[in-house]
Amino acid sequence: MNRIKKVFTRIHIGLWILFSLLIALQLSQDTAHWLHLTVAVMLTALYVFYSHFLLLTRYLGKNKKRAYFLRLAGIVLTGPALYILLHYRKLDTNDLLSEYYLISLFSIIIPFIFLSWLARITENLVLNTIKKEQLEKQAVEAELYYLKSQINPHFLFNTLNNIHTLVYKQAPAAPEAVMRLSSLMRYMIYESNAPTVPLSREMIYLQDYVGLQQLRYKKSPVVDLEITGDTESCHIAPLLFIHLLENAYKHSPARLEPGAIKVIVEIIENTLTFSIQNPIGKHQNNMLEEPGGIGLPNVKKRLALLYPDQHQLEINNTGEIFTVTLKIHSLHSLVHEREAQLLYN
Template sequence: MKIFKYRLLNHILFWLFIFSYYTAPRVVGYGFTAEAFINFLYIPLDILTVYFIIEFLIPRFVFRTRKLLLFAIGALFAIGLNIMISHFIMFNIQPLLGFWIMKKPFIYELFEWLTNSFMIVGMATALKLFSYSYNIQLTKSELERKTVQSELGILRSQVNPHFLFNVLNNIDALIYEDKEKASNAIVLLSKIMRYMLQESKHEQVKLNKEISYIEDYLELAKLSFSDPDFLKFSLNGLTKTNHIPPLLFIPIIENAVKHCNKQSESPGIEIEFSINDENIELKTSNYVKRNNFKLPNSGTGTGLKNVEKRLKLLYNENYKFDINQNMDKFEVFIKIPLKYSIK
């Protein structure tokens, strides 16, 4: 399809084909004589007719106004004028140039001229319409791609304020309880902010960097729990060579940390990553206070809703995203392919 990008080349190839189509049989029959190349007399007329139709009539009466009747009248007029001038050239110009003439019944000649004219004009018109449709599709695809990129950028940016709000609240509480822990929290926060500023603008990031960022977040989250075993994190599989969209998992993990019941038995929060050659899975579970937490319907919470939007934009239907609440336990499961493309 790349050939359709080169307009001049397309037109040259088209007219070379038309000329060869009518000349090759004559070369076979008469050899490389002047009579074999008599189409040089008629090709300029065909060129004028074709470009009048595809460059003047089609843009004005097909693409813009949809006045197909006016287009048909104009095209028939152009073809009729072409036939009249061709008839004049055949019986008046050809003899002057020394070309012989094979006289045929007028009806036969008219049918032959109409057939040839409609074939040339029809092919040119079909290619023009196809090129127009192809360019429209390219433009539409590019607009869709830019729209998706824009939406993804907005969704990524929406994660940051929510995340910072929760972290700063934790640090504020730690300042009064343990200054050393607060200092450690600020160091972790600086690492997290550096990652968010540098990596979130990319479409893909290395999975090991994303996991490291999540581990820093969880380390920061643990500072707010009295029991170090309250938050359990596990990672199964290799992360070095894979890539994923940035900041895709953190809203799910953040949701588990934010809405957990701190009075529940350890582990009150469980986060597990499972990675293989084709997919990556994340399972989170956390205890919540009964009658104090509503199950999000398909991710109605801000963080989970953004995750679901991003999943649809990135993977179409090639993902799993399940939310479940069983009594006082809230669970989220997500599964995505490691090789992805924006739809």
């Protein structure tokens, strides 16, 4: 907001300099005393403009019409004083005094009262629009933060219990499990605060999550994760896929065969496709309407906020297999837009 006010200040200064030059140029062609007249006109205009500007700042939008009009009358009455006092000609008659008063009143006072009103209204409109956008942005950021924080806490507790068991048994997999959990928590707490992250880092996060979930299964990896394309140059909103993966685990049968959950991540040009498929366990036919479920509704809300009109989300439930396919288009252009917004802010 301060930056916008500084821009308005520069605009004011620039316009006053331009106006003074135009007045000086015009008067220099009409009279030899152009400098006196230019100073008189400029000081009168500045006094009237900013007196009324500050008056509007104080009373605009408030129910104090009487106080406003009384002070406005004072500006109209005192405004011509500077023009008359600084005029180069000697005021030796009342007719000349009234003539100069009327000249300054209609050529300077009234026009600059109107211009100050126009400037105040314009600045208020711009500032209110920016405030509204900032409030909306803060509301969106707060909702996104809330949505990102909705990762199932039971996963953390279950993982800690599994690691405790591994440590108790002095299993070789214990150190690796601790490192995966550390990497996962570091990403969630620190790195995910950025607007976007490299897709490669998001994939490492998913792999750590899969590795920790695998502690529950004695068989070979139950998740088949396939990644194709340049994940380094592609950026994505953090923690966007974790709910889909968590949902797949949650609604799959208790016993999973190797590769039962299939995850495909594909980048073609500037389009990202994320597809996840899992078998449906018993009593899971109504998973989308499950009370307290946050997986798919969470993803839908975040996509609507982050990628409006830039994504497609397809859900297919055959009764035995549940498939979710997410496509996000124009990823590179979206990254550039976010960078531009960060520079602007």
